[in-house]
Amino acid sequence: MGVTTQTLRERFRHLLESHRGIVLKIAHTYSRNVEDRRDLAQEISTQAWKAFVAYDEARTFSTWLYRIALNVAISFVRSAESRHTLALDEIDSEPGHDLDRQRESDDGVRALYRFIDRLDPLHRALLLLYLDEKSQREIADILGLSETNVATKIGRLKQRVRDEIAPGN
Numbered sequence: 001m002g003v004t005t006q007t008l009r010e011r012f013r014h015l016l017e018s019h020r021g022i023v024l025k026i027a028h029t030y031s032r033n034v035e036d037r038r039d040l041a042q043e044i045s046t047q048a049w050k051a052f053v054a055y056d057e058a059r060t061f062s063t064w065l066y067r068i069a070l071n072v073a074i075s076f077v078r079s080a081e082s083r084h085t086l087a088l089d090e091i092d093s094e095p096g097h098d099l100d101r102q103r104e105s106d107d108g109v110r111a112l113y114r115f116i117d118r119l120d121p122l123h124r125a126l127l128l129l130y131l132d133e134k135s136q137r138e139i140a141d142i143l144g145l146s147e148t149n150v151a152t153k154i155g156r157l158k159q160r161v162r163d164e165i166a167p168g169n
Contacts, residue, residue, distance in 0.1 A: 030073040044069045074121035
């Protein structure tokens with residue numbers, strides 16, 4: 001007997017809520033404008049729901065969601081090239097996000113955000129997953145790259161971070 005639409009919807013809702021941090025983190029990483037962040041998070045949720053019927057339970061939900069969310073975010077960035085995006089210094093954080101204000105007040109974190117903003121969408125995703133302490137195997141699976149390619153790209157990104165964000169630069 002098949003799964004009812006209601007049961008599928010409830011299961012999806014539960015899984016999405018349990019992994020809400022992934023959606024929010026990616027939306028924040030790929031958009032600095034509060035309104036765009038909300039739109040991107042909504043689009044990620046919508047696309048995940050549309051793809052959920054084909055979700056393979058042999059994969060972890062978080063890996064599956066990361067892959068969808070990053071693909072949606074990369075498309076969002078590409079389609080938004082003509083839109084004006086605010087510099088990090090011009091952003092007003094959402095009310096109640098004291099942690100965001102605290103992080104953004106730290107010069108090192110601000111420098112990292114500026115560095116991330118300059119990355120192309122693939123390298124931004126790679127750095128996000130690395131900073132989220134995903135294994136090279138997980139990153140490779142999410143991004144559809146080989147583990148060797150991931151290791152090489154991470155090494156190069158780490159060197160760029162040292163070169164561009166190191167004190168005195």
